[in-house]
Amino acid sequence: MIQLFLLIGIVGIAAWLFVNRGAKQLAVRRLLLVAFTVFAVLAVLFPTLVTGVAHLVGVGRGADLLLYLTVVVLLGSLALQEARTKSAEVRTTYLARRIAIDESEPPVQYRERVLGDRSR
Template sequence: MTPIQFILLSGLLFTALYFYVRFRNRVADVLLLLVFFATATVFILFPDWSNIVAHKLGVGRGADLVFYLCIVLFVFVVLKLYSRIRKLEQLLTELIREKTIEEAEKQD
């Protein structure tokens, strides 16, 4: 095992454990994570396999394929988070607005 394989695997293991502890009650999430971590482990242990997949998809290197997929995933996550933030902002606005109207005062 090369040092980079060791670093990546331990990082992955740590993240997996962390998520498992937090989300163990949500079966679908845990399953999805399991698939994700299994794929990652396989490609870390057998980097050449990613090259084979990449070639089949018309990409030169396995590492490049992973990089491209990560960009797509990243954009997806950003949009998802953004829509969540917008919803939260609207909720916060509603709360503050209600409070404001409740506390409205006639001044003279």
Template sequence: MLIQIILVIGVIAVGIFFTRPTGSDSHLALRRLFLGFFVFVAILSIIFPTWLTWFANLIGVGRGADLLLYALVLAFLVFVSTTYRRNVQINRRITQLARQITLAKAAIDDVEAGEDNQKKSDG
């Protein structure tokens, strides 16, 4: 019974932590909905462990623990996929910014070189 209370509190704490806005969340509402559903199902599974086994048997999986493992593997693959895509986008943006900075610096250097040449010809 004590472990159930600890686990429920932990799931709620993690749910609250992950639904806090970070300032750049474009899909925050969708993430909150999925996380709220996850927290709800996790709490039900902790309080009523036989429920997960019943549901697993209903969809053709032998044990609730196996169903949980399959769901976690699927969630991990989704996480890896979205993280990879996000990293590719970030790397492309960094490359674009580096190019813009290089071109801006080259333009500034050209202007400064032209001013130096003008001073030399005037002097």
């Protein structure tokens, strides 16, 4: 029963990521997502296979291997998100500066407005 819930959760999350990422998502990210999804499904359906892979790479249990891989994926996701956030901040700063320059009052008009107010 737990396998069914885990499979539904894994496939649901993978589908949600595909739908919400949009057309700009790189093919490499999609391939990695597919590979992760296949690995997760195999881990749920065949837990002894994961334990066998864990023993091959020198980890005692399959659950430990899954934990280690999850930590690596999480850290990679955090690094990617940090890079995206910094890029968005740079773009936002550029756009704010560009709008401020475009909407600024020309110096001649400013002088006329300021000096005109003083002469009254």
